[in-house]
Amino acid sequence: MRHEYKPITLVYKNYLTRFNGNTGRFVRTADIYTGEEAFSASFPELIDIGIMETCVCSKRCKVGCYQNAASRKGSNMSLANYKRLMDECSGRVMQVALGGAGDPDTHENFKEILEYSAKSNIVPNFTTSGICMNDEKAELCKEYCGAVAVSEHFADYTDKAVEILLKHKVKTNIHYVLNIDTIDLAIDILKGKEYRPGINAIVFLLYKPVGLGSLDKILKVDNPKVKEFFSLAGNHKCKCKIGFDSCSCSGLVNFSDKIDYTFMDFCEGGRFSMYISSDMKAYPCSFANQTESGFDISSSSIDDAWRSFDYFRNRLQRSCLDCKNRQNCMGGCPLLSSITLCNRKERTIERGLIENETENRLCNK
Numbered sequence: 001m002r003h004e005y006k007p008i009t010l011v012y013k014n015y016l017t018r019f020n021g022n023t024g025r026f027v028r029t030a031d032i033y034t035g036e037e038a039f040s041a042s043f044p045e046l047i048d049i050g051i052m053e054t055c056v057c058s059k060r061c062k063v064g065c066y067q068n069a070a071s072r073k074g075s076n077m078s079l080a081n082y083k084r085l086m087d088e089c090s091g092r093v094m095q096v097a098l099g100g101a102g103d104p105d106t107h108e109n110f111k112e113i114l115e116y117s118a119k120s121n122i123v124p125n126f127t128t129s130g131i132c133m134n135d136e137k138a139e140l141c142k143e144y145c146g147a148v149a150v151s152e153h154f155a156d157y158t159d160k161a162v163e164i165l166l167k168h169k170v171k172t173n174i175h176y177v178l179n180i181d182t183i184d185l186a187i188d189i190l191k192g193k194e195y196r197p198g199i200n201a202i203v204f205l206l207y208k209p210v211g212l213g214s215l216d217k218i219l220k221v222d223n224p225k226v227k228e229f230f231s232l233a234g235n236h237k238c239k240c241k242i243g244f245d246s247c248s249c250s251g252l253v254n255f256s257d258k259i260d261y262t263f264m265d266f267c268e269g270g271r272f273s274m275y276i277s278s279d280m281k282a283y284p285c286s287f288a289n290q291t292e293s294g295f296d297i298s299s300s301s302i303d304d305a306w307r308s309f310d311y312f313r314n315r316l317q318r319s320c321l322d323c324k325n326r327q328n329c330m331g332g333c334p335l336l337s338s339i340t341l342c343n344r345k346e347r348t349i350e351r352g353l354i355e356n357e358t359e360n361r362l363c364n365k
């Protein structure tokens with residue numbers, strides 16, 4: 001039987017958010033005084049929790065892992081630490097995205113993690129390669145999860161995982177990474193090509209050159225396929241819903257004229273979401289663990305970590321001041337300027353934090 005979540009309403013200084021964990025419906029009002037969209041919350045609405053540090057599937061996985069999971073030696077997040085996070089977040093956070101270096105459904109306490117999240121009235125969601133998905137896990141997902149996303153690896157195990165999840169009536173999304181190898185099929189899908197019948201949504205994620213990812217695969221703004229893909233987004237012919245990660249906002253702003261900006265947000269890192277790794281370090285975004293050692297919350301609070309992210313928010317706030325669309329983009333990704341799909345003259349390109357870090361490392365060699 002499906003767990004019943006209590007709807008949650010959070011009142012901030014000048015606006016409110018409401019989330020129904022049973023339907024996934026989420027609303028955030030504008031500022032009641034200015035009518036503008038809120039820039040950030042006083043506590044994250046969603047936390048990406050990297051419960052995984054060991055990947056038992058790395059030998060079968062067919063993609064270059066952002067987390068370089070196969071080379072990691074640490075331990076998964078303990079159940080005690082996970083419970084501590086939930087206790088701190090209960091009544092303040094609406095949902096969590098479970099992840100890290102490995103598939104969350106292979107965590108030794110997967111069942112207890114889902115149960116404790118639900119007990120805290122926080123909806124757990126996760127992304128998986130699906131390699132180890134089975135009937136028993138799918139039943140747990142159906143009972144507790146908002147949605148499960150299967151990463152599109154174009155592999156037999158992707159097909160099998162989607163089939164199992166759909167058989168158990170789990171709300172199943174596909175996370176489809178957009179790079180130079182996958183954009184052709186993505187265009188065809190938006191034009192109506194049949195693709196994985198029965199899924200709830202395809203969420204397109206912009207490829208990042210981190211971990212085992214490579215610069216050669218990123219999409220560039222002058223690639224005509226980029227324009228074609230994003231221009232189809234507003235009037236696509238997919239049978240399911242489509243979505244984008246907030247990292248894609250520059251592509252949407254520059255190439256989609258039929259998008260309703262009310263439903264769009266730019267990078268949410270450090271504004272409405274954050275990442276906590278298996279060793280209890282907090283970051284404004286999961287990719288920021290490539291650049292910094294993180295804010296250690298093992299002996300301090302999530303509130304303390306959240307307050308420490310001003311350096312990250314400031315990068316967004318000072319970007320592209322003359323751009324008429326900055327309210328929907330804010331300069332793209334603060335970590336990786338190379339993935340931002342924009343060549344407007346108003347763009348002020350600040351080297352991303354990951355690019356800075358890589359350069360420093362090379363200089364210090």
Ligand code: SF4
Binds near residue numbers: 268269
């Ligand atoms: S920091 Fe970059 S990768 Fe992270 S959410 Fe923002 S845009 Fe995406």
Ligand code: SF4
Binds near residue numbers: 250347
């Ligand atoms: S100029 Fe900056 S804010 Fe405007 S669309 Fe380009 S990257 Fe985004």
